[in-house]
Amino acid sequence: MRLYVAAMFGLLTASSLGAQIDPGPRAGAGAVQPLAGLSAGELEAFKQGLARFREVASVSGAEPGATAVGLGPRFNLNSCAGCHAQPAVGGSSPWQNPQIAAAKQYGAGNTIPAFLKLDGPVRVVRFSRFFDGRPDGGVHDLFVVTGRKDAAGCNIAQPNFDYAVSQRNAFFRIPTPVFGAGLIEAISEASIMNNLRENFEIRGHENRNRNDGTITRFGWKAQDKSLVAFAGEALNVEEGVTNEQFPHEREDTPGCVFNTSPEDHAARGGSGASAVSAVADFMRFLAPPAPLPATDSTRRGEQAFARIGCAACHTPNLRTGKSDVAALNERWVPLYSDLAVHNMGTGLEDFIDQGEARGRDWRTAPLWGLGQRIYLLHDGRTTDLVQAIREHGSPGSDAGRTVAGYDALPMEARQDLLKFLRSL
Amino acid sequence: MVPRKQIIALAIWAAGQTIWAQTDPGPRSGPPSAGQPLPGLTAGELAYFAAGISRFSEVDSVSGTEPGATGSGLGPRFNMNSCAGCHAQPSAGGSSPSPTSRQAAQVNPQIAMATRYGATNTLPPFIQPNGPVRVVRFVRNADGTADGGVHDLFTITGRSDAAGCSVAQPDFATAEQQQNAIFRIPSPVFGAGLIEMIPESTIVANLAANAQEKTGFGIGGIVNRNGNDGTITRFGWKAQNKSLLMFAGEAYNVEQGVTNDLFPNERDETPGCVFNGIAEDHFNRAATSATAAMSDIIGMAEFMRYLAPPVPAPPNGPPGNPQAQSVANGNQVFGQIGCALCHTPMMQTGKSQSAAMTNKPVRLFSDLALHNMGSGLADGITQGLAQGNEFRTAPLWGLGQRIFFLHDGRTTDLVQVIGQHASAGSEANGVVQNFNSLPPQAKQDLLNFLRSL
Numbered sequence: 051m052r053l054y055v056a057a058m059f060g061l062l063t064a065s066s067l068g069a070q071i072d073p074g075p076r077a078g079a080g081a082v083q084p085l086a087g088l089s090a091g092e093l094e095a096f097k098q099g100l101a102r103f104r105e106v107a108s109v110s111g112a113e114p115g116a117t118a119v120g121l122g123p124r125f126n127l128n129s130c131a132g133c134h135a136q137p138a139v140g141g142s143s144p145w146q147n148p149q150i151a152a153a154k155q156y157g158a159g160n161t162i163p164a165f166l167k168l169d170g171p172v173r174v175v176r177f178s179r180f181f182d183g184r185p186d187g188g189v190h191d192l193f194v195v196t197g198r199k200d201a202a203g204c205n206i207a208q209p210n211f212d213y214a215v216s217q218r219n220a221f222f223r224i225p226t227p228v229f230g231a232g233l234i235e236a237i238s239e240a241s242i243m244n245n246l247r248e249n250f251e252i253r254g255h256e257n258r259n260r261n262d263g264t265i266t267r268f269g270w271k272a273q274d275k276s277l278v279a280f281a282g283e284a285l286n287v288e289e290g291v292t293n294e295q296f297p298h299e300r301e302d303t304p305g306c307v308f309n310t311s312p313e314d315h316a317a318r319g320g321s322g323a324s325a326v327s328a329v330a331d332f333m334r335f336l337a338p339p340a341p342l343p344a345t346d347s348t349r350r351g352e353q354a355f356a357r358i359g360c361a362a363c364h365t366p367n368l369r370t371g372k373s374d375v376a377a378l379n380e381r382w383v384p385l386y387s388d389l390a391v392h393n394m395g396t397g398l399e400d401f402i403d404q405g406e407a408r409g410r411d412w413r414t415a416p417l418w419g420l421g422q423r424i425y426l427l428h429d430g431r432t433t434d435l436v437q438a439i440r441e442h443g444s445p446g447s448d449a450g451r452t453v454a455g456y457d458a459l460p461m462e463a464r465q466d467l468l469k470f471l472r473s474l
Numbered sequence: 475m476v477p478r479k480q481i482i483a484l485a486i487w488a489a490g491q492t493i494w495a496q497t498d499p500g501p502r503s504g505p506p507s508a509g510q511p512l513p514g515l516t517a518g519e520l521a522y523f524a525a526g527i528s529r530f531s532e533v534d535s536v537s538g539t540e541p542g543a544t545g546s547g548l549g550p551r552f553n554m555n556s557c558a559g560c561h562a563q564p565s566a567g568g569s570s571p572s573p574t575s576r577q578a579a580q581v582n583p584q585i586a587m588a589t590r591y592g593a594t595n596t597l598p599p600f601i602q603p604n605g606p607v608r609v610v611r612f613v614r615n616a617d618g619t620a621d622g623g624v625h626d627l628f629t630i631t632g633r634s635d636a637a638g639c640s641v642a643q644p645d646f647a648t649a650e651q652q653q654n655a656i657f658r659i660p661s662p663v664f665g666a667g668l669i670e671m672i673p674e675s676t677i678v679a680n681l682a683a684n685a686q687e688k689t690g691f692g693i694g695g696i697v698n699r700n701g702n703d704g705t706i707t708r709f710g711w712k713a714q715n716k717s718l719l720m721f722a723g724e725a726y727n728v729e730q731g732v733t734n735d736l737f738p739n740e741r742d743e744t745p746g747c748v749f750n751g752i753a754e755d756h757f758n759r760a761a762t763s764a765t766a767a768m769s770d771i772i773g774m775a776e777f778m779r780y781l782a783p784p785v786p787a788p789p790n791g792p793p794g795n796p797q798a799q800s801v802a803n804g805n806q807v808f809g810q811i812g813c814a815l816c817h818t819p820m821m822q823t824g825k826s827q828s829a830a831m832t833n834k835p836v837r838l839f840s841d842l843a844l845h846n847m848g849s850g851l852a853d854g855i856t857q858g859l860a861q862g863n864e865f866r867t868a869p870l871w872g873l874g875q876r877i878f879f880l881h882d883g884r885t886t887d888l889v890q891v892i893g894q895h896a897s898a899g900s901e902a903n904g905v906v907q908n909f910n911s912l913p914p915q916a917k918q919d920l921l922n923f924l925r926s927l
Contacts, residue, residue, distance in 0.1 A: 091759040188704040236752065240743045260714075260857060262624040263726040264739040273701070278735045283702040294719045295736070295776065298705045302675045310827040311671065316772060322764030327757050327772075330735065334801070371743065374751035404701060 070464035072435035080137025110198040120291035120313030122195035123306040137422040159197035163332025171430030178401040204306035221400040222429035230338025238371030254392040271407035339419035351470025358455030386417035397444025497915035498888035509565030525765035526777030547732035547754030549630035550747040594632035606883030639747035657882035665783025670701035673824035697871025712860035783873035839870035848900025
């Protein structure tokens with residue numbers, strides 16, 4: 051008991067006197083801004099893409115307020131912007147999880163899995179193995195359209211998430227923000243490879259796709275090739291909307307296929323843009339997050355960031371190559387990522403392979419926009435930046451030495467570092 | 475002096491050749507059996523088909539300045555400068571052309587490509603004027619790790635529109651010497667929209683059908699799936715490609731070096747060799763019409779989507795026509811000896827956004843699944859769930875006017891092709907055995923049937 055009190059006292063002292071604390075997400079509403087310097091045509095594509103990014107899908111477009119077509123039969127949410135919401139459209143998970151309402155929307159009768167909370171992050175679930183033991187890795191959607199007023203006759207069950215969790219087979223991911231994604235796409239492979247070579251003391255490698263052998267760079271494991279590929283995959287996987295790139299329903303149980311395929315396609319007439327291509331243009335032309343002006347404290351934090359080795363992987367700048375878009379052409383991109391994958395240790399492992407990324411490999415998460423992020427790490431396990439740093443240091447992690455360097459910093463320097471991160 | 479026994483054997487063999495040996499009737503003459511749009515397209519769909527074929531036929535140079543090659547984005551590495559250049563027989567959308575074609579005779583267009591517009595490429599020995607269009611994949615990287623990627627034949631070095639770019643061709647001689655180079659020829663895209671619209675449940679159910687008979691033959695088979703959305707992939711020699719759009723985007727960057735919205739990064743960024751901003755092909759935001767707004771890859775996908783399947787030879791002729799009877803017999807033999815267990819004669823499309831592709835029979839003669847084809851065909855390359863010895867059941871529609879066969883175009887002789895289905899480990903060994911035991915006339919009927927497709 052005495053020991054407990056003493057420990058408590060120690061903790062209090064530390065908190066009040068000098069323990070580094072995450073300043074928390076910055077206040078102020080985010081704004082959806084296009085890149086500076088877009089042409090009129092590009093700006094128009096951005097606006098139209100934003101509308102498609104926000105549009106809400108129902109099964110056949112008949113639900114009031116949900117005019118896009120193609121939801122389900124399985125889905126995680128009914129729009130892009132629902133999950134990519136914080137601090138503005140295009141971001142990551144909002145404070146209040148919209149998946150809770152989606153479970154029951156328009157007559158649906160879905161059970162809400164235990165890992166999904168109203169005050170927790172938006173999550174998607176991947177299984178590491180199929181129930182018969184073969185390697186899986188795919189997304190298993192939370193919800194089905196069964197029971198919805200626009201899905202009469204469809205009767206399918208949700209996956210058995212309780213069982214998957216009990217078998218330690220369910221792994222979560224939260225939405226990655228897409229601010230500045232066009233700049234990321236335009237970064238040359240040479241810039242990525244040169245940077246990796248310069249920081250040779252850190253292991254890590256780029257991910258590549260089997261189609262054309264080039265570097266993939268989007269998603270938590272850098273598994274996605276391009277914004278169009280990212281949009282097409284997410285539309286089918288997260289919303290169940292088939293499209294020209296992924297034209298097949300992930301489940302075609304009789305009674306559950308309500309629309310012709312693909313559900314999203316280039317309009318016959320009109321602008322000719324499919325939702326996939328419009329949404330990709332929105333992401334392409336979306337400006338990166340604007341950091342706060344530097345202060346003495348954030349400058350010191352930035353120096354510490356470099357000194358202890360954070361910047362070796364969280365590369366402050368990479369450079370775009372030649373782009374057909376002037377606003378993306380030969381620019382510095384202050385993303386704080388090397389876009390490579392690194393072994394992040396047993397504590398973050400999800401036992402899922404994607405391309406050349408193994409179970410412990412994760413893409414260095416770009417830190418721009420961290421100032422207004424709420425949920426951190428791939429599965430949104432914490433909202434505390436200090437915790438997020440510590441999670442980098444489990445056995446086997448490439449970041450082990452850097453985390454030790456962080457722990458060895460004077461308290462004031464740690465606080466400067468946290469302030470710097472929340473200024474991004 | 476020749477021993478008597480040998481003379482007798484020779485005499486029997488010669489008699490067999492003249493009287494009984496089955497022969498491949500060879501590619502059919504007459505107009506191309508394919509190249510038309512699907513019947514029943516709307517006016518709007520036809521407009522996309524027409525706009526699409528111009529993208530499919532467009533010839534690319536580095537920056538669009540070469541006379542007659544107004545598309546831009548070629549290279550730095552490439553196998554050809556247009557889609558239609560390789561997909562040519564018997565018409566645009568098909569497989570490799572040949573000087574022996576009875577529809578569109580021409581030498582391998584890769585021969586001229588090597589030195590076009592000032593390029594200084596060396597022709598590898600496996601590219602021949604009368605041989606098939608080929609692309610090369612390497613099985614392993616130099617360090618022994620698995621590769622599997624396409625290594626383009628040519629570079630733009632020396633071309634009049636590529637001043638300052640100096641990159642070397644891959645060392646194909648060494649790769650061949652080390653048995654590290656494997657080839658693939660173009661897969662025809664006739665009827666590709668119908669293939670895309672076959673529901674997954676149909677493919678899965680078809681693969682599970684006739685289980686007892688398949689087991690008896692040692693035929694298994696799996697579908698290939700992609701890691702993105704987990705659905706079945708179905709295009710390409712190993713069924714590695716998900717969709718027509720994906721197929722177009724990949725080929726545009728890999729075969730021609732044209733970066734696009736799906737694959738926006740150059741495969742080689744050597745300084746001095748990057749002449750254009752990426753993506754070289756992209757959605758045209760300034761266009762005033764929907765067809766003009768299409769990116770090339772969307773246009774190419776639309777062309778393939780609305781391209782009709784090959785039309786088989788008319789089964790009729792005068793009553794009692796011996797040729798028609800032979801084809802009809804061959805069709806029966808095809809089923810009887812087990813070919814049809816994998817080369818499924820027909821699957822049906824589901825609900826498509828195009829009425830012309832909704833609930834239509836697709837007479838493709840494929841199950842779209844992967845099968846172990848034995849050590850003789852194995853190429854050692856893994857793609858998705860397809861292992862080194864596995865290939866997609868090649869659709870047989872259009873076979874009547876195909877010139878080169880098997881994934882690497884190793885033969886033009888249908889009898890050879892059937893024989894090549896048998897080697898150690900192949901799931902087709904039992905069926906080939908059945909073929910070999912057929913009476914000569916039945917074999918000939920089967921070959922006549924295949925050349926009627």
